[in-house]
Amino acid sequence: MGISRKFPFDIIKVDRSFISNRTNSNRDQELVRTIITMAHKLLS
Known part of the structure; x- marks a missing residue:
C-alpha cells in the first residue's frame, strides 16, 4: 500500500x-467482492 x-x-x-x-x-x-470493496475504500 505504500506505493499508493x-x-x-x-x-x-x-x-x-x-x-x-x-x-x-x-x-x-x-475474492472478487473483497477486491471490489478494497478498491472502493482506497478510492474514497
Missing part, C-alpha cells in the same frame, strides 16, 4: 480475464 502514497491514483482496473472465471465457487466470488 507515492503514486496517487483515482481508478483501479481489474482485468476481465481475472474475474470472468471466478464465479464457480463461493470462495472465488468472495
